[in-house]
Amino acid sequence: MAIATTHDEHHHDHPTGIMRWITTTNHKDIGTLYLVFSLIMFMVGGAMIMVVRAELFQPGLQLVNPHLFNQMTTVHALVMVFGAVMPGMVGFANWLIPMMIGAPDMALPRLNNWSFWILPFAATLLMLSFLTVGGAPAAGWTMYAPLSIQGGMGMDMTIFAVHMLGISSVLGAINIIVTIFNMRAPGMNLTKMPLFVWTWLVTAFLLIAVIPVFAGAVTMLLMDRHFGTAFFDPAGGGDPVLFQHIFWFFGHPEVYIMVLPSFGIISAIIPTFARKPLFGYTSMVLAVAAIGFLSFIVWAHHMFTVGMPLVGELYFMYATMLIAVPTGVKIFNWLATMWRGSMTFETPMLFAIGVVTLFTMGGLTGIMTSITPADFQYHDTYFVVAHFHYTLFAGSVMGMMGGVYYWLPKWTGHMYNETLGKWHFWLTAIFFNITFFPQHFLGLAGMPRRIPDYALQFTEFNQVSSIGSFGLGLSQLLLVYIVWKTVKGGKKAGNEVWDNPEGLEWTIPSPPPYHTFETPPLVK
Amino acid sequence: MSRIKSVLFAGLSLASVGLLSMRAATAGWALNLPPPVSPVGSNIASLHNAILIICVVIFAGVFAVMFYSIFAHRKSRGAQPAQFSHNTAVEFVWSAIPAIILVGMAIPSTATLIDMENTEQADMSVKITGYQWLWEYEYLDHDVSYYSRLATPSAQINNQETKNPHYLLEVDEPLVLPVDKKIRFMVTAADVIHAWWMPELGVKKDAIPGYVNETWALIEKEGTYRGQCAELCGKDHGFMPIVVKAVSQEAFDAWIASKQSAARQDVESGGPDPVRVELATSIAAAGRG
Ligand SMILES: [Cu+2]
Ligand SMILES: [Cu+2]
Numbered sequence: 037m038a039i040a041t042t043h044d045e046h047h048h049d050h051p052t053g054i055m056r057w058i059t060t061t062n063h064k065d066i067g068t069l070y071l072v073f074s075l076i077m078f079m080v081g082g083a084m085i086m087v088v089r090a091e092l093f094q095p096g097l098q099l100v101n102p103h104l105f106n107q108m109t110t111v112h113a114l115v116m117v118f119g120a121v122m123p124g125m126v127g128f129a130n131w132l133i134p135m136m137i138g139a140p141d142m143a144l145p146r147l148n149n150w151s152f153w154i155l156p157f158a159a160t161l162l163m164l165s166f167l168t169v170g171g172a173p174a175a176g177w178t179m180y181a182p183l184s185i186q187g188g189m190g191m192d193m194t195i196f197a198v199h200m201l202g203i204s205s206v207l208g209a210i211n212i213i214v215t216i217f218n219m220r221a222p223g224m225n226l227t228k229m230p231l232f233v234w235t236w237l238v239t240a241f242l243l244i245a246v247i248p249v250f251a252g253a254v255t256m257l258l259m260d261r262h263f264g265t266a267f268f269d270p271a272g273g274g275d276p277v278l279f280q281h282i283f284w285f286f287g288h289p290e291v292y293i294m295v296l297p298s299f300g301i302i303s304a305i306i307p308t309f310a311r312k313p314l315f316g317y318t319s320m321v322l323a324v325a326a327i328g329f330l331s332f333i334v335w336a337h338h339m340f341t342v343g344m345p346l347v348g349e350l351y352f353m354y355a356t357m358l359i360a361v362p363t364g365v366k367i368f369n370w371l372a373t374m375w376r377g378s379m380t381f382e383t384p385m386l387f388a389i390g391v392v393t394l395f396t397m398g399g400l401t402g403i404m405t406s407i408t409p410a411d412f413q414y415h416d417t418y419f420v421v422a423h424f425h426y427t428l429f430a431g432s433v434m435g436m437m438g439g440v441y442y443w444l445p446k447w448t449g450h451m452y453n454e455t456l457g458k459w460h461f462w463l464t465a466i467f468f469n470i471t472f473f474p475q476h477f478l479g480l481a482g483m484p485r486r487i488p489d490y491a492l493q494f495t496e497f498n499q500v501s502s503i504g505s506f507g508l509g510l511s512q513l514l515l516v517y518i519v520w521k522t523v524k525g526g527k528k529a530g531n532e533v534w535d536n537p538e539g540l541e542w543t544i545p546s547p548p549p550y551h552t553f554e555t556p557p558l559v560k
Numbered sequence: 561m562s563r564i565k566s567v568l569f570a571g572l573s574l575a576s577v578g579l580l581s582m583r584a585a586t587a588g589w590a591l592n593l594p595p596p597v598s599p600v601g602s603n604i605a606s607l608h609n610a611i612l613i614i615c616v617v618i619f620a621g622v623f624a625v626m627f628y629s630i631f632a633h634r635k636s637r638g639a640q641p642a643q644f645s646h647n648t649a650v651e652f653v654w655s656a657i658p659a660i661i662l663v664g665m666a667i668p669s670t671a672t673l674i675d676m677e678n679t680e681q682a683d684m685s686v687k688i689t690g691y692q693w694l695w696e697y698e699y700l701d702h703d704v705s706y707y708s709r710l711a712t713p714s715a716q717i718n719n720q721e722t723k724n725p726h727y728l729l730e731v732d733e734p735l736v737l738p739v740d741k742k743i744r745f746m747v748t749a750a751d752v753i754h755a756w757w758m759p760e761l762g763v764k765k766d767a768i769p770g771y772v773n774e775t776w777a778l779i780e781k782e783g784t785y786r787g788q789c790a791e792l793c794g795k796d797h798g799f800m801p802i803v804v805k806a807v808s809q810e811a812f813d814a815w816i817a818s819k820q821s822a823a824r825q826d827v828e829s830g831g832p833d834p835v836r837v838e839l840a841t842s843i844a845a846a847g848r849g
Pocket of ligand 1: 287335337338
């Protein structure tokens, strides 16, 4: 006990003010930094797509020229993927993994500080590309060569920004793996770990495996652009399709990197509000592992139209369809968790149900796009745009929002405003569907994605979609307001916050002291 | 809470009534694939419709269960939570059923795909080349080639004139093809990747520099069909439409003969092809930078 006391005093002289945040090695501080960064990026990326949707409100060019339009769609995607979703999930990991496994902090706290503080510089570099001659990258977030070989210095800045973001992600992933393997409290076996920790463990391995591949791809691009290599240039013996293979070897696991932690979040929320243990824990873990594995062997389903040989197309179709099995297991397990529970519908539960419902729609259109012959019609149309927003916005982002409402009282010690939270959920869910559901129809009717102007028959659904997107964008201001109000004050939250929730994080006070579990808890 | 819901539901039902009435008034609310005019297009469409129905049924079934549970197993109705947490038999069944459904989908998909990729025994071949931002068509069996580019005036794009009915889907010279012939398309590109997409024919193929991708179509009905480049290819990606004019064999023969004699006259008069000159400058301007 004496040791513990001196230990405490030693920690109490940590810097205050801005220096606290710059020098912090505390997992809670760093988690907060990640989440705030993610929220800022979410609003920035959202603002960009508002420009896009405003331009698409009617046929003809009104607000932006086609080049700027392409910059907006490209940077919107990069910001959302690398700025909002991935850092947001790392923020959850930082806050929650040590508290969930009964560890005092992350295993590598200084590395943790560094992996966060790379991010603002990377994001700034990406944003500064708008100021260069030729503007920001306009070749799509997929940066397909040879289009990405064209374009100005903005593309090079993006490549370096991607390098930095990648370093940050890999360092974060290493930290998470080391923490999970070495810092668990006595008795916290792998088979007792909360599902959120499991999903992040699989995600971290995916990150370490594929981020370097992506870094390699953009580095080859950089070489082609400036050092006379011809990796992707057929005139020099290179191959433009090679870029796509490398990109999607990263890109497909990437979509699971973004969505698996969200599965973990809602696997925590649903049992709490159904007042019933999670159904099928073992099959949930196996399904996450299976999805993680399958994600490595299906990449070319993004490239069915590049002219692959028939056997290649068949293989990638079959392998992709297979993902529906573990994904179905997860959805059925969530439903079975609700079944014969005693449910209440606080904001986190509403978001969790929203994720289950809407992500399933994205999963079903995913089955449709996995059917190669049909994908020849869907590919590169608004049908695909709708599909992946159902998985990425409804799957990942709404999962994170649910997680914020679920753990915010724990993190801040204050209850959020439940009425406003419910408003936020319903506005988000409804405007989300108004925005993206019509895009299925647009794609089927023949509207390609990434076009700044369109034929007259696409007008009506584009107008619906644009109106929905403005509502969706504005509704997120409510999230910012609710979070800010909750941080400032509000009804005091108890240790458990909810009705008998499961997990070590609910055994400590809300807000938790700066250092928790310095003496590891004993897990039965 | 109930007030929030009623406000939202009122808004939603108003919106849907509005949408439905607008639907009756205009023609722009297409919900599904355009009617196919080729065997491959028909196969894809029936595959698409079948999978769509399966997916809708699965969705409705699964979420009927969920919404029943949300209704019946709520605390406000006094539901007591059960404590079960697994059931191996049930878990096995709901892994097996999707797998069986998937196999059922895979079989017709495989057959369609094999058919789509079979470009052998074509009656004629057309080489399609994508440029930033226009298409070139070469009739390999007839020694005819020309460029096809957007015909919509820029005044319409910039909202200074009223827009044509086929705004952005009209070209100066369409691709003219005979009906009821198996036509092989050989698709490539000169600069960046494009994709040649004709929805009614069920054809979409990436045009990639250094590659010649093959695909085919057999057009069953005379008519004009409209599509667009489907792969982001730079600033005017949205402005390189594709128009196919399908005509009878006789009309096609007459057209190709007139094209051939026009080409001969060009060679005899010896003047440079103005389109080629302009194209060369536009490609140079679009290069690195
Ligand atoms: Cu994928
Ligand atoms: Cu294009």
